[in-house]
Amino acid sequence: MKYISTRGGIAPLSFRDAVMMGLATDGGLLLPESIPAISRETLAAWQKLSYQELAFAIISIYADDIPPADLKALIDRSYATFTHPDITPVVAKNGVEILELFHGPTLAFKDVALQLLGNLFEYLLKESGKKLNIIGATSGDTGSAAIHGVRGKENINIFILHPLGKTSPIQAMQMTTVTDPNVHNIAARGTFDDCQNIVKTLFNDLAFKEEYSLGAVNSINWARVLAQVVYYFYAWFRVADQGKKKVVFSVPTGNFGDIFAGYVAKLMGLPIDKLLLATNENNILSRFINDGDYSLGHVVPTVSPSMDIQLASNFERYLYYLYDQDPARVRNAFAELARDGRISFSKNEMDRVRAEFLSLSVNQQETLDIIARFHKETGYLLDPHTAVGVKAALDLTGPDQQAICLATAHPAKFGEAVTRATGQDPPFPPSLVGIDKLPSRCETMDADLEQIKQFVKEKVKAR
Numbered sequence: 001m002k003y004i005s006t007r008g009g010i011a012p013l014s015f016r017d018a019v020m021m022g023l024a025t026d027g028g029l030l031l032p033e034s035i036p037a038i039s040r041e042t043l044a045a046w047q048k049l050s051y052q053e054l055a056f057a058i059i060s061i062y063a064d065d066i067p068p069a070d071l072k073a074l075i076d077r078s079y080a081t082f083t084h085p086d087i088t089p090v091v092a093k094n095g096v097e098i099l100e101l102f103h104g105p106t107l108a109f110k111d112v113a114l115q116l117l118g119n120l121f122e123y124l125l126k127e128s129g130k131k132l133n134i135i136g137a138t139s140g141d142t143g144s145a146a147i148h149g150v151r152g153k154e155n156i157n158i159f160i161l162h163p164l165g166k167t168s169p170i171q172a173m174q175m176t177t178v179t180d181p182n183v184h185n186i187a188a189r190g191t192f193d194d195c196q197n198i199v200k201t202l203f204n205d206l207a208f209k210e211e212y213s214l215g216a217v218n219s220i221n222w223a224r225v226l227a228q229v230v231y232y233f234y235a236w237f238r239v240a241d242q243g244k245k246k247v248v249f250s251v252p253t254g255n256f257g258d259i260f261a262g263y264v265a266k267l268m269g270l271p272i273d274k275l276l277l278a279t280n281e282n283n284i285l286s287r288f289i290n291d292g293d294y295s296l297g298h299v300v301p302t303v304s305p306s307m308d309i310q311l312a313s314n315f316e317r318y319l320y321y322l323y324d325q326d327p328a329r330v331r332n333a334f335a336e337l338a339r340d341g342r343i344s345f346s347k348n349e350m351d352r353v354r355a356e357f358l359s360l361s362v363n364q365q366e367t368l369d370i371i372a373r374f375h376k377e378t379g380y381l382l383d384p385h386t387a388v389g390v391k392a393a394l395d396l397t398g399p400d401q402q403a404i405c406l407a408t409a410h411p412a413k414f415g416e417a418v419t420r421a422t423g424q425d426p427p428f429p430p431s432l433v434g435i436d437k438l439p440s441r442c443e444t445m446d447a448d449l450e451q452i453k454q455f456v457k458e459k460v461k462a463r
């Protein structure tokens with residue numbers, strides 16, 4: 001399998017090189033040259049596999065330059081840290097199926113990919129003898145999952161930028177209480193988009209990227225998306241044969257990474273009827289799907305802070321397919337966005353979008369109401385991000401469809417919102433008990449490219 005860029009400016013790469021490159025050197029995002037279609041027979045054979053076996057079956061198609069025994073060992077090690085034997089179990093509540101993605105070390109769906117990516121980086125670096133300096137941006141969950149994926153690993157430093165005061169208190173503590181010498185947290189005075197923009201600018205500074213061996217843990221890294229494709233298959237197998245209904249997935253969306261993984265599963269032939277894209281009030285993607293309006297606005301803080309994102313980086317990957325895999329059209333679209341603050345779409349393009357996606361923007365009161373209603377009716381606690389997806393599923397799913405809602409975080413990460421909605425504090429999983437008593441380390445800075453670059457240089461030189 002070879003990897004190409006959405007912007008068409010690089011020679012095809014192996015999986016290993018794609019993982020290490022992160023953001024493509026032409027500023028685009030990496031994608032496999034082709035997405036293989038899975039036959040009905042293979043799908044039937046995959047139905048009985050354990051999570052780890054299924055992960056191996058899917059990932060080995062795309063990571064064909066990693067020896068199978070090594071890949072299998074990496075997968076087994078990565079999911080041994082999960083507290084549920086099914087890794088991503090599915091539970092039925094109130095007519096929807098909840099795909100619980102929060103049984104990893106930091107209680108969010110990011111662990112599914114970042115436990116694997118941390119181990120993959122370590123494996124590739126051991127072989128090459130090189131060092132890696134990871135730079136990532138987080139609105140709260142990627143940061144802690146990435147830090148927990150690489151803490152204490154040889155030959156890796158990690159620098160994570162989060163927007164100061166804009167994550168939940170638990171999310172911030174999950175990052176800043178990891179004080180291993182290779183971990184560096186930066187709280188930037190700004191928004192998540194400012195942080196993501198700084199990270200992308202550093203990656204696009206090719207001299208700096210080369211000299212400091214930068215690595216990516218955000219979903220700009222193809223390995224992140226790939227690992228997330230697995231749970232769409234896994235959940236579909238658990239739900240699809242229960243009845244004759246068509247399966248839809250409802251996905252709370254910020255950076256478009258998780259739902260893009262669902263789109264890849266659909267391209268591979270998994271019978272997904274529709275992908276429901278659920279946003280909070282930061283709704284550029286809902287406006288796009290419902291009104292064809294992809295225009296930049298301003299980020300507003302919400303009770304689902306991990307989705308307080310304006311510019312979804314993985315949207316570029318989807319555009320590549322919408323534009324029939326023509327990199328020139330992707331380049332034109334981003335030139336239009338930079339010039340006019342919007343991308344315009346034809347009626348034909350919007351018809352194609354709506355054949356795959358439905359969307360709903362869910363406001364904060366609606367989010368809290370769904371948490372309260374679910375708790376009252378079933379005793380089950382939703383985190384506010386999951387609640388956004390559940391609301392979309394309840395409103396958009398037809399009688400001939402079965403919704404699977406991605407539960408992207410544990411409610412304890414967002415205790416304040418859950419308590420506001422239900423009047424009860426969510427129970428604390430063991431990994432969070434006493435976290436507020438731990439020593440912490442974090443550097444506060446302006447969201448200033450040069451200041452952050454200088455900080456990275458100093459810390460790398462000091463190790």
Ligand SMILES: Cc1ncc(COP(=O)(O)O)c(C=O)c1O
Nearest residue numbers: 141254255256257258306385408
């Ligand atoms: C808890 C949670 N839910 C949903 C999302 C949205 O996922 P994505 O950015 O892949 O669209 C995020 C972060 O991005 C998150 O942390």
Ligand SMILES: N[C@@H](CCOP(=O)(O)O)C(=O)O
Nearest residue numbers: 138139140141142218219255
């Ligand atoms: N919500 C995310 C934002 C970064 O998204 P990523 O999937 O590109 O890493 C977070 O929790 O940081």
